[in-house]
Amino acid sequence: MMLASSVVLAQSNAAEGVMQAQLEKKGIHDNWLSYNGDYTGRRFTSLTQITPQNVGQMRAQWVFHSRNAGVLEVTPVVVNGVMYVTGSNDAYAIYASTGQVIWHHSRQITEGLVDDASGHINRGVAVLGNRLYMETDNAHLVCLDARSGNLLWDVAYATGNRNYGATSAPLVVKDKVIVGTSGGDDGVRGFVAAFNAETGKEEWRFWTIPAPGEFGSSSWPGDLYMHGGGTTWMPGTFDPELNTIYWGTSNPSPDFEGTVRPGDDLYTNCVLAIDPDTGKLKWYFQFTPHDLADYDAVETPVLVDSVYEGKPRKLILQANRNGFVYVLDRTNGKFLSARQFSLKQNWAKGIDENGRPILTGLIPDEKGARICPGYAGATNWFSPTYSEATRLFYFMSLDDCNVYSAKVEKFEEGREYYSTGVKHPQDEVKQKVLIAYNPVTNHFEWRNAQVGEGHSFAGVMSTASGLVLFGNDANSFEAVDGATGKSLWHFNMGQPPHASPMSYAVDGKQYFAIAAGSDIFAFALP
Numbered sequence: 001m002m003l004a005s006s007v008v009l010a011q012s013n014a015a016e017g018v019m020q021a022q023l024e025k026k027g028i029h030d031n032w033l034s035y036n037g038d039y040t041g042r043r044f045t046s047l048t049q050i051t052p053q054n055v056g057q058m059r060a061q062w063v064f065h066s067r068n069a070g071v072l073e074v075t076p077v078v079v080n081g082v083m084y085v086t087g088s089n090d091a092y093a094i095y096a097s098t099g100q101v102i103w104h105h106s107r108q109i110t111e112g113l114v115d116d117a118s119g120h121i122n123r124g125v126a127v128l129g130n131r132l133y134m135e136t137d138n139a140h141l142v143c144l145d146a147r148s149g150n151l152l153w154d155v156a157y158a159t160g161n162r163n164y165g166a167t168s169a170p171l172v173v174k175d176k177v178i179v180g181t182s183g184g185d186d187g188v189r190g191f192v193a194a195f196n197a198e199t200g201k202e203e204w205r206f207w208t209i210p211a212p213g214e215f216g217s218s219s220w221p222g223d224l225y226m227h228g229g230g231t232t233w234m235p236g237t238f239d240p241e242l243n244t245i246y247w248g249t250s251n252p253s254p255d256f257e258g259t260v261r262p263g264d265d266l267y268t269n270c271v272l273a274i275d276p277d278t279g280k281l282k283w284y285f286q287f288t289p290h291d292l293a294d295y296d297a298v299e300t301p302v303l304v305d306s307v308y309e310g311k312p313r314k315l316i317l318q319a320n321r322n323g324f325v326y327v328l329d330r331t332n333g334k335f336l337s338a339r340q341f342s343l344k345q346n347w348a349k350g351i352d353e354n355g356r357p358i359l360t361g362l363i364p365d366e367k368g369a370r371i372c373p374g375y376a377g378a379t380n381w382f383s384p385t386y387s388e389a390t391r392l393f394y395f396m397s398l399d400d401c402n403v404y405s406a407k408v409e410k411f412e413e414g415r416e417y418y419s420t421g422v423k424h425p426q427d428e429v430k431q432k433v434l435i436a437y438n439p440v441t442n443h444f445e446w447r448n449a450q451v452g453e454g455h456s457f458a459g460v461m462s463t464a465s466g467l468v469l470f471g472n473d474a475n476s477f478e479a480v481d482g483a484t485g486k487s488l489w490h491f492n493m494g495q496p497p498h499a500s501p502m503s504y505a506v507d508g509k510q511y512f513a514i515a516a517g518s519d520i521f522a523f524a525l526p
Contacts, residue, residue, distance in 0.1 A: 006195060017129035017146070018079055024240045029506040031294075032078045032279045034235075035124050035169040036383065037318040037502060040303040041237040043385040043461040050525060051509035053466040055479045057490045057525055061511065062099035064520040066092070068106070071498050072515035073457070074124045075169070075293060075322050075383070078504040080506025083513070084127070084146070085520055088120040089136045091144060096513075097506040099522060100306040103149035110138040115416050116233075117165020118509075123234075123499075124169035128197050133177045135166035138257060140196055141179055141523055153200040157181075157193055162413055171235045173245060173276045176203055184250030184268075184296065187417035190230035192247050192272070194279060198497075208232065208249050209265045214265030219290075224261060227411045229253030230268040234298040234381050234466050238276065239314070240333055242331060243277050246316060248298040250358050251291045254419035256364040256406035264289035271299045271318065273333060288322045292345055293371050293404060299379060301409035302386050302393070303330060317439055319384050319395040321377030324351055337442050341435055342378035344399045348373050364404035367425070374402035375422040378500030383459030383500035385468065390482045392445055394460045394468050399431040430454025432473040436485060446485040450474070455514055458514070459500025469512060471497025477514050477521065 018033055028037040028045045037043055050058060054444045066072060069087030070156060076096075077084045089107035092099060117137050126133045132144040132154065139158035145152060158164035163186040171178045176194040184190060190208035195201065210217040212279040220228050236247035252261055252268040269288040272280055288295045296485045302317045308327070315336070316328040323342030328335060335355030348357040362369050366497035376398055384395035402422040409419040432450035437443075450456075450473035458471025468482045477497065478490040495517030503512050512523045 002421050010525060018127045020128070023172060028503070030188050031080065032076065032502045034077065034126060034506045035075050035235065036235070036300065039238040039240065041288055041300040042302055042304070043383050043500070043502070044387055044463070046459065046464045047505055048276065048465040050467065052462070052467060052478055052481050052488055054239050054469060054525060056235065058489055058493060058523050061522045061524050063266060064094055064099040066090070066518050066520070069518050070119065072518055072520070073121050073499050074515050075502050076119045076513050076520060077125055077127060079127060081506045084125050084132060086122040086124055087518065088122060088132055091125065091132065091134055091149065093146070096504060097509070098512065099520070105144055105149035105151070107136065110136070110160070114163045114166055114183070114414060116167055117187050121167040123167060126170040126172040128172045129483055131197065133170045133172065135168055135170060135179055137165055139164045139166040139181055141170065141177060143200060143416070155195060155200040157195070157202070161188050167233050169235050171245070172197065173238050173239065176276060178236070178245065178276070178302070180234070181249065182231055182233040183255055184229040184231035184233065185255055185294070185416055185418055187227035187253050187411045188231065189226050189228055190232055190249060192232050192274060192279070206272070206274055206279045206281060209375065211268060219261050219263040219265045227417065228265070228268070230262065232298070234300070237301050237303050239279050239303055241331065242314070243276065244282060244330070246301040246303070246330065247272050247274060248296070248301060250296040250298055251294045253456040254409065254417045255294050255504055256404050257290055257419035258290055258292050260408060265291065269295060271301050271316065271328070273330070280373045285318050285328055285333045285335065285355065287326065294375055295320065297321065297379060298381055300383055302384060304439070306391070306440060308336065315439065317386060317393050319379045321373070321379055322348070322357070323378035325393070325437055326355070337339065339442050341397055341437070341439070341444065342373050342399060342400055344372040346512055364406035366405060366407050368403040368405045370401055370425070371404050372401035373398070373426070374400040378399065380457060382457050385460045385462040387462035387468070387482050389462070389464050391438070391440070391458045392482065393439055394434065394436050394462060394482070396458070396460060396470065397433045397435050399433065400454060401428050406486065420486060432456060434460070434480070434485070435468060436482070448480060456496050456498070458497035461501045461503065463503065471499070471514055471516065472500065475516070477501070477523065
């Protein structure tokens, strides 16, 4: 559906489209062109209109309500004053300065999905030229005309097991649209796949669970490789100079019962370095070998160029769900450092010189084992940020524990494949904490403890003016001083945020936007 009065303006704003050269630029200005803003995953805007000195004057400008979504987890994309958002299988184009709808592409949700996919979560679009790309709850890649919302093509990319789903935003690299899948807890075989941006034709597919006879297949006896997990349910990042995409993979399946999948369980719980032209693996790093606690490694692999140990290096920073923050060399995957950030930690004593965890021996069983971090992880999919202004890495942490139980179960299509589950102890208190980490010194600069019940799933972004903005654990959008963590401003949205913020400008005016509940909120100075 397009509002007639908006047709000409929408077509005019989108006429030039988004070219690959724009996507490759470092630094985010007026436009926020992809899920993370740019290829680095830093979520750092160069806009400086809103500062620590004037952020206290920031006010809500408009609210957009998505009628079809339960909980929005989308990060908006903004191109030339037009914002694109998704809710479930629907896409909207709205004016980024007013929240007025330009067009709405509607698609029915899919019945009979399993686990995460049954929540019909969608985290946003990718854009190239005048085309928008989005994944659907049942793992279709859809191409829309950005000027009208009209469907151009629709490709089903995960078939053969109805436990597949998709919850991510795609990533556009050159002439390809790169996607992943959800279902790592449900007995599917993970992959990263690339499709021709013009035609929708599949160009390559990298399977994250090796087939019989391939390197790493010893962990997957019989046909277990077909149900091994390792899904790729969040978008990766891209280094054009190295011509490499970096993509995180989820936990193995079954989740908690590991005797059926001996060894390290490659390529689960990894960051993968992949050639975007061919789909060939360049290197991998596994954060949690033989994972028994659901410590997905899909958290954003943030790309930072910095002087490290006295010389310039190309780094990857990742705050991992297992409770450690890692620094890797992204040219070769070499492990450089790790530091425990989770205050509740009992599954590992530390990380050795090769980057492997030193285990404590806790194993889920039929009686149940208390393991920390818990099932939700010490952090999760919501975004971190790296600030060029402060040279610090910021991310949200959760201190919590769960009792894990396990027993051998058979895979059954249409059901989850946890083998068996977790419980939250009644006396266990959750605590959300915003953390500032210095990757060069390997120290934490500050911690901002949140007031709440640990239920928010909101990310973080930073600005060239020195601000850090995030959804806090008390239903508010908040801004703090990036150097000190001091709170400077907040706005109560009245509902828990489950998304990551972004920033853009229209006609010289800077805005911030974040989703909470089923609404998008936009903020700016008066």
